[in-house]
Amino acid sequence: MEIKFERVEGTSFQYRVALLVFGGFALVGLLSTLWVMKYGIGRTGMTNRVPWGLQIVMAVYYIGLSAGSLVISGLYGVFGKLEYKPFARIAVYLATLFLIAGLLSILTDQGRLDRVFVQPFVHFNLQSMFSINPILYNGHILICLIYLWALFTERKRTTTVVATLAFGWAFCVHSGTGAIFGFGARVLYESPLLPASFVAAAMASGTALMIVMIVGLFRATNRPLDDELICWLGRFLAICVLVVFYFLFVENAYRFYVVELREAAHYFLFGGFHSLLFWIGLIFFGLVVPMCILFNPRTGKSIPWIVLASSLVIFGVLCERYVIVVPGLTNPPDLFPGMEIVHDPALVEGYATYSISTQEVLQALGVLGVVGFLFLLGLKYLELLPTEARIHPD
Amino acid sequence: MADKIGVFICTGYGIAEALDIDALRKVATDEYKVPFCKLVDSCEGADLEAIVENIRSEGLTKVVIAGISPRCYSASAFPGSVIVEKVALREHVVWCQPAGHEDTQMLAEDYLRMYIAKVQKMELPEPFHPEEMIDKSILVVGGGIAGMTAALGAAKAGYSVQLVEKTDRLGGWLARQHKSVPRKPPYVELEDTGVDDLIGQVEGNPRINVHTSATTSRIAGAPGLFDVTLESTGNGRPAGDVLDTFRVGAVVQATGWRATDPRDTLPYGKLKDVIRNVDLEEMVKEQGRITRPSDGKDVKSIAFIQCGGSRKKEHHSYCSSICCLTSLKQAVYLRRSDDEAKAYIFYEFMRTPGQYEDFYRSVQADPGVFLTRGEVTEVTRDGDGKLVVTARNTMPGEQIHVKVDLVVLAAGMQPNSADGEAIRALEDARVVVTAGESETQRKEAAEKVARLKRHEGTAILNLTYRQGPDLPTLQYGFPDSHFICFPFETRRTGIYAAGCVRQPMDGLGSMEDGAGAALKAIQCVEMISRGEAVHPRAGDTSYPDFLLQRCTQCKRCTEECPFGVLNEDEKGTPLLWATRCRRCGICLGACPERIVSFKDYSVSIVGAMIKAVHVPDEDEEKPRVLAFLCENDALPALDLAGQHRLRYNPFVRVIPVRCLGSVASNWVVEAMSAGYDGVIMIGCKYGDDYQCHFIKGSELAATRSENIGEKLEQMAMESERVELHQLDISEYDRLPKIFDDFMEVIEEHGMNPFKGM
Amino acid sequence: MPENAAHGRSGNGRGLLVSILVLIVLAPLGYYVVRGTAVALGGKPSVEFLERPATQDDRCIWNMEAGEMRLHHWEHLARIREDVVRFGKRDVPGLNECRNCHQSRANFCDRCHNQVSLTPDCFGCHYYPDNEHWDPQRFPER
Amino acid sequence: MAGGSGALALRLLTTSSAGAPGKDSPLAGKRMGMVIDVGKCQPDCDKCIKACQQENNVVQAAAHKNHELAVHWIRKVTIRKKIETDEKAKKAEAAQKSVILVCNHCDNPPCAQVCPVRATFKREDGIVLVDHHRCIGCRYCMIACPYNARYFNFEDVEVHEEDLNKDRPKRSHGVAESCTLCAHRLDAVDQDGNPSPRVPACVEACENGALAVGDMNDKTSTVYELLRDYAVKRLKEDLGTEPKVHYIGL
């Protein structure tokens, strides 16, 4: 089927405003990062007990969001649902941007930003996920770029080849991201399930993002779009969400079952703010409600509902990332089994705390700004959007 | 049998709304006592069938249908045994006149009257059949590519062909070419001429009878009855021997062309290394390489001079259409032979018609081919024997000199035709020179002889026509025809020109031409065998009938017939070759004694129409103008005017005529005496690029209208009351103005004094 | 004169732009002209000699000629660093030992580093006395 | 020419790749370890900590605005048995112990394993160090360390010149650090370059002899003897990190 792609004029008031807003974000982020470079990351909410914070959360979150291209290319490239080809370009472009976003977040999180551009290129340690992942991420960006090129130049064979490659590579990327934590020596981290559940969550958030983006863009630029396509994506999303739910259940059930983990599990589920996020943000709004919407035969067919569900999933996965990263750190290691620590100069009471600082928020916004800015530019200068997306084009 | 006239009045097309139908009906029933008159809703489809049914059931023999224009009916709409005349109430009345106006009503009634009167006088024509059997075989003169294609075409269509070639072998120019310019996409690579294959086909075809080294020494008779005598050209058998005689039905003249002799400042003939493109072509054909005539060395550089000796004001000023291609082709010869060789082409206009543009581009891209526009002022021999070509206004420089081994002049085409009329004129002049009455006459004749001397012995076809032994030529020796509408037609019925004798063209064009001419020839023999006229009045079965008892041997008809239909005996009485006739009626218009008439078109018939019109009295201030409109262009133009709803003067009464040339002068006189205030004649354009379908008709009419003017003066009437206009079918919008202007003329001269006498 | 008329076209914004560019290109030259004349008029040269160690002989403890020291000191330091940190070899004198002779970081290190806009981050951690005031006489030119 | 620079580059790279023992490495064959006698450690004594801070330019916790940003190369925690009911509290009071915590210099250090630039590495003699010239501050090591023994310089902390140990570097912001077992003391040399090791600052400072550091392969060393004579415990042995800090009477 012959698909035509068109730029958006990018002359509307909203477009300009959006451009401005994102640009502002990017600027702010840049400034705050410079600030951090000068004074060290002490301005963030991180501490010696909680050395990782919002940036890492956002990083893995962004990486997860980049899975949209994985889904789409998987759909038409691997499972041969050709009607999704129209979305390939936008999906891959978004993936590229979010991978960049992930890298930026990690970058802005480093203590010595100046050295990041030198040392990793001189010294490798292939035992470290932090040495491996950049390769994976950059590799994925590269593949995505080739992929984009193939899509824009309408190279059929190359596209299929690259699509499959990207599909496989993306799996590595998300597993690798999961592995950062899964192989870390923390009670709430180390779990072989983590990489897998990361992939699941990534696909969920990626699909959700694609749904929101596609619907939003097609509506905004009023291009014809077959609901059928979105509904199908919705069903797919539902499955992903289900899988995520399943992984979470297994993991926590296991923690509760094993005696020495029980305390940690208890802390994880009922230990403060993060458990609130877990139950309300992730489980209820992020998983249950969307599933109800999506599996309900009526709402599962209506675009607005699906979009709502998707947005909820996007939010939920953010919470998921948070409750993976932070509680694992705030929960202290049990150095003396059977004993309790009465006094520790480094730690006033049992559990450490982590509170997000404006500093970090600004940096996160900055990254978002960069992505948004590039995305808008892409819309204007690249032929990303199909003029129409139909299952049976007439 | 007694005629039964029927009138059908159509009420559709807004006619009923615009006219008083009852009044109209009364014209038929009361005035003319027509036995059968019927109103119909329309003149098409079911209603038309109903009309035909009525004709049958009522046994009508003559019918007038007042409705739509005759041109809206198919030829086979009515049974052939019935005379049907159609009145274009719609086009000529309703659409171009205000509805319900009394003048409009009068106009309609007059038309009805005219046509009823017409049919009353008309008779059913019966086709002409000579007593001898019509022969359907075809003679092709000229064995070039055009001739061979024509012969093959006709033969394949099942007609036996006599192919006559002057030289000892077929092929013509094509056979003398080394290679042909590319004739198929991508139009880059030179091709084999494929002439041998063609010759093989021709000679192999059982229906084609090839005569080489032969010329037509005599072609007597008329289409369908041509008696051909072949003579030897002298190789093999002694010249002048009669080789063969046979009868054919039609002739295709494909006698091709000959190269011009460049005669201007360029030293062709003076310097050995200045040759013509045809010479070069033959050189390559024979020895396969290009050498210098002077010293036989291989040629490394050639200057091609386009339009060499043609395109000059003084002579041969037309484009021969293939010289540019030939030079490009020969440039390719040179470049193929040697990669360092250089070919210069000086041209005035580079003309590569049609797809040959691509060939041009491909040659142009060759680094060794140098094209420039420019005027070669002179070619001189240099110290080292090379030639120096000097050109002016070239693109590389104001004046340039180029040293070359060889200069090739692109000689133009000259048709291998003879001007029959000139030859005839020459003979006549000779007679006068010997037996002229007065001295002056003889002197003039002598001058004429001197002027026409070059035509002596140029005859090719040797027809036994009174008007001369060959086709009349129009310009540059190309026979008279219309290059778009009827390219193959000549002024000799049944003789068709094809190929370069007709117009300069390339091989492909000649082949198309040959095929086309063959088809025309076939058409011709078929139609005359049915007693029908050929183009332009194709299918017309009437033919002129001479009441010879009253002939005064004034020879006007024989002189004026454009198609040489009429020979004359020694007394000068016209002898009619009916199969030559195209039924234009010019003879009718020519004859002062009114002895020529057609069954359906004659002095009396038109006269009746003229008289049928009701001319109001002088005090009614309603003038009447009679308009003779040529059926070929003017009448359709009038229809168009109607279709475009152009308003024009309601006092005009139109009578269609076969050709303005067929307008008999006494019709005007009758009209005047009948009280018309003026007569206007509208026909095709005449002159050098005439459009008259009968070549001279409108022109003759023009000359005659002058002495008509004189006649009127004798009747003490202003000659301005007669006007003649030339009209192109596309100029229909001029018609209303023509009429109105004429009306003003009439007004200033006042009403016709003869009214009501 | 006609040319000027012809080129008068460049009197518009383009001309301005181009003139500005020309000025930019020539600016440093001007800077040098000014400075050069200043020096010629007896202003003090902006670049003095570097601090020479208080010790008598001009051989450094690395037993290297001053010129080579300039060219290669950081490589030696880097190599020594690796040995110390990674392999516990402390037999070679390192950064700490430099300050025994070259007492002023400002004049011994920073002067050059500033000249070439290099900011090696040694001194973020390693102590080096940073006393600005020093007296050229103590370290006569050579 | 490029060859020339290349050659030098080669040399630099080889020397900088960790773990490869230099030919005449002074560390060859050593296995540094630490023994802490919990019994001898006085609860209200913090000499070792002070000494460490003095020696290594570690900033006192007080100097930090946010105490959670404070750096403790060596720290002292008070622990007791978990108690269910209040009336046993008295008994439990007695059972309180104060335990010195330092970097365990594991034989399989997870921190070194995860460091993307090999800034954290294990010396040939088993001491785990951070190359502050190379650390990019990703803090992955802190995540990986099961003992929370690693600290990060979230910001530049100025140490006043007077109480600064001028021979020891302080750390700039953005790098991770932990106890070095006073490696600089252990491989100190004299004028002629002969080894003249000194005990770490904390050990030197402890008047109760609760701390001992030495080569566990050296049969003459105190550490060797202590390990031979006493039953020792190590923290979270189940993790298989093989810590080299041993506790007597934990």
Next chain:
Amino acid sequence: MAKGDKTVETADRTSREKQEAGALVSPPAALADSRDGQPGWIDPDMDFIRVLSRQSGDSLKKCIQCGTCSAICELSPDPKPFPRKEMAWAVWGMKDRLLKDPDVWLCHQCNDCSTRCPRGARPGDVLAAIRQQSVARYAVPRFLARWANEPYCVPLLLGIPIALLTVVLYIGNSLGVPQPSRERIIFPFCNKLPHWLLNVSFAVVGILVLAAVVAGAMRFWRAMMIADGRDGAALPAKSPPARIVAALKIAVPVLWSIIAHDDFAKCTKTRLRFYSHLSVLFGFLALSLVAVWVVTAKVNPLIPDGLIYPFGFWHPWKLLANLGGVAILAGCLWMVVDRVRDNEHSGAFSDWTLIVTLLAVVVTGFIAEILHFVRLEPHRHVAYFTHLVFVLTLLMYLPYSKLAHIVYRTTALIYAEYSGRNGKNTARTAGREEES
């Protein structure tokens, strides 16, 4: 001016007068031999045509002389239709005529004509090829120019500077870094290179190049003179100072119009060509100025207290150099985009080589700079070496590569002004009066 030229010139003039008389020259036996190359006598040079076609001029034969190009060209002077006549000459392989024609250098290849040409003859590209040829004709020595246009010579061309630099460095090292401590290079950008020797060798190469450039320009000028049939000294004034003044009067406005891109500003196809070339030109000027400054530091009176190298980041020269680098980078990138966009005008070999070389120079330069500030061993040495290689390449082949247009276009423009080509008979008429 040589006597030989005079004779030729007179013969030439006679023939010209004949033409002006318009009388049909009965081929003068006197002129029968050795009249090739004289006006009017054409012997097309097919190899020339082939060469042009091999370069960007592959479309030249398509020209049908419709003159659309001249109608469109902003630079076309009324008396001589330009570039139509050049196209005609090219089609007719009139090598001499073309290479002596200052007009081919007026074109700055805005390609208005190429885009508008009804037959796709792309006059702009043809002219580019012709210019390349005239460089090859006048360059000293010629063979270098020939190589500079042959793709298969690229390895050789790059090899020469590499070899040269390697030798220099080898010698330098065997002579022994460290340099004398008097050397004011206190902290060499790349301490593996003997800078004093580098400077010397670059200076030498620079001087050689300059010589080559001047020689080429003089050849060109003389050729144009002969073609126009005027002796070399046809400046209105006779006394040396007056001559200089006259020369300046002609040269200065031309130079200014070049700097100000008057002609580029006329280009209608795309305004950005103006900016791209402007930025590249000024970037180039800036960088060359800096380079010259550094190389000539030792003999520079303006540096009384010696040069301190490398400059600090905020040093005026350093700033200028960085700006220049950025300018060239931006300009070149735009040029690339421009050429890639215009799909049928892919750009000639010489064209691309120049752009790529420039890009290589600045990119390697920036990389080297960054690595220098990061002090990343040994990468910065390699980067710097590559940078030097490309700089040397650019410098060495200046008189032969497309970069030579700096010289030849300037010469041509000055000549055009001087000969009053644009109808403005300033110097020419004056010169004529002198003659009469």
